[in-house]
Amino acid sequence: MEAFLDALTLQAGYNAALVAIGAALLGFAAGTAGSFLFLRKRALVSDAVAHATLPGVGIAFLIMVALGGEGRSLIGLLLGSALSAWIGLLLVEWIAHRTRLAEDAAIGAVLSVFFGFGVVLLTVIQTLDRGRQAGLEDFLLGSTAGMLLQDAQIIAIGGALVVAAIWVLRRPMTLVSFDAGYAAAMGVDTRRVDLAMMGLVMAVTVIGLKLVGLILIVALLIIPAVTARFWTNRVERVLWAAGAIGGVSGYVGAALSASAPDLPTGPIIVLIAAALFALSLLLAPARGVLAASLAHRRFQRRVHRRQGLLALVRGEPIHDPLTLRILRAEGLIRADGVATDKGRAHAAKIARDERRWDIARRVHQDTSLTGRYDGLTPIEDVFTADQIADFDARLGPPQPVGF
Amino acid sequence: MLDDFMTRATLAGIGVALAAAPLGSFVVWRRMAYFGDATAHAAILGVALSLALEISIFPGAVAIALLMALTVSTLSGRGYAMDTLLGVLAHSALAFGLVAVSFLSGIRIDLMAYLFGDILSVSRGDLAVIWGGAILVAGLIAWRWSALLTATLNEELAYASGIDPKREQLALTLALAVTVAVAIKVVGVLLIAAMLIIPAAAARPLARTPEAMALIAAGIGAAATVIGLRAAFVLDTPAGPSIVCVAALIFAMSSVVRALRGGLAR
Numbered sequence: 275m276e277a278f279l280d281a282l283t284l285q286a287g288y289n290a291a292l293v294a295i296g297a298a299l300l301g302f303a304a305g306t307a308g309s310f311l312f313l314r315k316r317a318l319v320s321d322a323v324a325h326a327t328l329p330g331v332g333i334a335f336l337i338m339v340a341l342g343g344e345g346r347s348l349i350g351l352l353l354g355s356a357l358s359a360w361i362g363l364l365l366v367e368w369i370a371h372r373t374r375l376a377e378d379a380a381i382g383a384v385l386s387v388f389f390g391f392g393v394v395l396l397t398v399i400q401t402l403d404r405g406r407q408a409g410l411e412d413f414l415l416g417s418t419a420g421m422l423l424q425d426a427q428i429i430a431i432g433g434a435l436v437v438a439a440i441w442v443l444r445r446p447m448t449l450v451s452f453d454a455g456y457a458a459a460m461g462v463d464t465r466r467v468d469l470a471m472m473g474l475v476m477a478v479t480v481i482g483l484k485l486v487g488l489i490l491i492v493a494l495l496i497i498p499a500v501t502a503r504f505w506t507n508r509v510e511r512v513l514w515a516a517g518a519i520g521g522v523s524g525y526v527g528a529a530l531s532a533s534a535p536d537l538p539t540g541p542i543i544v545l546i547a548a549a550l551f552a553l554s555l556l557l558a559p560a561r562g563v564l565a566a567s568l569a570h571r572r573f574q575r576r577v578h579r580r581q582g583l584l585a586l587v588r589g590e591p592i593h594d595p596l597t598l599r600i601l602r603a604e605g606l607i608r609a610d611g612v613a614t615d616k617g618r619a620h621a622a623k624i625a626r627d628e629r630r631w632d633i634a635r636r637v638h639q640d641t642s643l644t645g646r647y648d649g650l651t652p653i654e655d656v657f658t659a660d661q662i663a664d665f666d667a668r669l670g671p672p673q674p675v676g677f
Numbered sequence: 678m679l680d681d682f683m684t685r686a687t688l689a690g691i692g693v694a695l696a697a698a699p700l701g702s703f704v705v706w707r708r709m710a711y712f713g714d715a716t717a718h719a720a721i722l723g724v725a726l727s728l729a730l731e732i733s734i735f736p737g738a739v740a741i742a743l744l745m746a747l748t749v750s751t752l753s754g755r756g757y758a759m760d761t762l763l764g765v766l767a768h769s770a771l772a773f774g775l776v777a778v779s780f781l782s783g784i785r786i787d788l789m790a791y792l793f794g795d796i797l798s799v800s801r802g803d804l805a806v807i808w809g810g811a812i813l814v815a816g817l818i819a820w821r822w823s824a825l826l827t828a829t830l831n832e833e834l835a836y837a838s839g840i841d842p843k844r845e846q847l848a849l850t851l852a853l854a855v856t857v858a859v860a861i862k863v864v865g866v867l868l869i870a871a872m873l874i875i876p877a878a879a880a881r882p883l884a885r886t887p888e889a890m891a892l893i894a895a896g897i898g899a900a901a902t903v904i905g906l907r908a909a910f911v912l913d914t915p916a917g918p919s920i921v922c923v924a925a926l927i928f929a930m931s932s933v934v935r936a937l938r939g940g941l942a943r
Contacts, residue, residue, distance in 0.1 A: 317761050318711055373932065374881065375705070378760075379874055382710035383928065386871030390921035393793055394914045401913065414792075415775060489867065493768030500761050541775035548769035 277533035290532040292426040293418050294525055299433030300482050301524025305516035306440045307474045308495035313451035318381055321492045324479045325385040326362025327355035328392025331413050348425045356480045362388050416487030416540030432481035448509050487540035497547040504558035523547035575600055576650050586613050586621040627653045633665040682797055689799040689807050693863045694898030696811035696856050699818045699891040701877035706829050710874050715767030717857045717869040719745035722774035724791045735806055735858050742854035794865035794917030803862055810859035814852045821848050864917040871921040879928040882935035897927050
């Protein structure tokens with residue numbers, strides 16, 4: 275616990291602090307870049323991109339060894355991975371456009387083929403007796419253990435650069451991801467913006483390879499955006515909230531994994547993001563499961579209350595147990611089911627409003643007003659007092675209702 | 678005959694290919710590619726739980742795969758975007774499984790076997806489970822074939838002929854969960870989607886009827902298994918990914934055939 279607090283407050287050494295900051299920056303970049311993808315409904319393309327990085331890592335290692343190095347330069351490996359990710363992306367586009375296969379099948383095919391080929395390459399590399407191949411498999415699931423100072427610096431600087439790029443490009447990308455047709459009409463080159471978007475996603479993927487690993491980096495792109503979407507309907511807010519969620523996940527995850535050396539970094543970061551997602555799924559106002567079920571219950575109670583009161587008006591017996599319970603709880607009927615004075619008053623009002631609505635729908639031509647009749651909206655909320663007085667004038671004298 | 682590990686591996690691979698081919702055809706037609714991938718990813722959580730409880734991985738993987746598939750089916754009707762939901766759930770389950778495994782000491786090396794498959798260590802018992810599962814899946818799909826096809830083609834048509842598309846979807850989900858569980862040993866969690874999609878995608882340009890596509894896909898899957906295993910043996914590469922690489926080559930060749938034929942037709 276103490277080690278975790280140390281790591282959380284950046285007291286666990288220079289390297290760990292740099293890694294935590296790098297992870298926070300990366301998470302922020304992934305969250306915002308992912309929201310653009312999510313809004314553009316292309317979230318899963320990033321999965322293919324991430325898996326397509328693996329052969330690049332292997333080939334870059336082989337080339338660097340062949341040139342006489344030890345093949346461990348992170349920059350070189352990342353360049354290789356970026357190149358093969360780009361090829362994978364082009365292949366997905368090509369298959370989706372030039373064959374009869376749908377985009378999801380194209381993504382699945384490219385993803386698994388590149389990934390399978392990459393694993394074969396890694397295995398071949400393991401059997402080589404040249405270069406220092408230890409640590410290459412960390413690219414699969416991510417690891418901060420044994421990370422060099424230089425690697426941590428690359429991640430921190432890369433994350434900061436991506437965040438800066440997103441800041442510069444946020445307006446055109448918001449426009450395109452929100453409404454591509456409108457953006458094109460405004461004179462924005464949507465193809466180039468899409469390209470820039472995929473470029474940012476690729477940058478996040480490549481920088482995150484060492485930290486989160488290529489299998490789970492997609493999760494860091496998608497989950498913050500989906501989580502943020504639960505809380506707000508505004509594009510700008512989704513962006514920054516997703517960034518914050520990603521940043522917190524990255525920071526806390528890196529600190530946790532630094533404090534317990536056996537915990538794999540990537541899965542821990544993703545798990546924290548997933549926990550935030552689960553909380554939002556349950557608790558978010560308006561879109562959360564809890565809020566939705568509460569709203570449903572409230573609606574159900576209002577319908578039952580109204581049906582019960584209408585039954586009182588018509589003098590019909592009420593059998594539904596929920597209706598009886600609601601009416602009793604509000605003191606509208608007695609325990610033996612007979613209406614109280616208060617119940618009679620409410621029922622009379624509902625019956626009167628019902629007849630007012632009848633008149634309103636007959637005499638009023640404005641369907642945007644009469645269309646709001648759903649039995650639950652009070653008539654006072656829709657029409658002015660003068661209009662209601664007019665309806666009352668047409669109602670004729672009060673009539674007794676059946677009690 | 679079953680004493681030789683290569684024979685056992687080949688038989689196991691062919692078993693999976695036979696189950697995956699018809700199912701994979703439906704996955705391609707119904708655009709469920711990501712659904713299959715997500716179910717497979719989630720299965721690693723089942724593997725981790727099985728390891729923790731010290732039971733056979735098969736029931737654990739089937740249970741979690743089914744749970745995942747059913748969760749997605751239920752949530753998808755409620756206005757959440759299906760593909761992102763799959764991405765979130767699948768990767769969360771995968772991350773959870775990986776972390777759970779890291780808490781169990783001593784199986785770190787085993788994990789790679791479940792991620793990428795360990796076809797060369799298939800035992801006679803595994804072989805029985807794989808073929809049992811494969812026959813179950815193939816039987817299920819053969820039994821529901823025409824209903825499944827109608828439901829895939831047109832839901833209204835299916836309703837009109839007295840078929841419940843939801844029930845057919847459930848049958849496919851069940852088949853998918855079983856396939857994922859038996860394929861873990863052969864190609865691993867991360868490459869199961871390849872065994873589903875690639876043979877079916879490669880068979881598509883060569884087939885004129887749905888039945889032919891499923892049969893050709895089975896043939897391609899089996900061929901990829903045999904050649905891939907042979908290549909893995911000769912080149913000393915991992916078996917599961919090698920099988921996928923061969924399947925990819927066959928896919929590339931079939932694309933070329935299609936392109937040439939398209940050129941002649943024009």
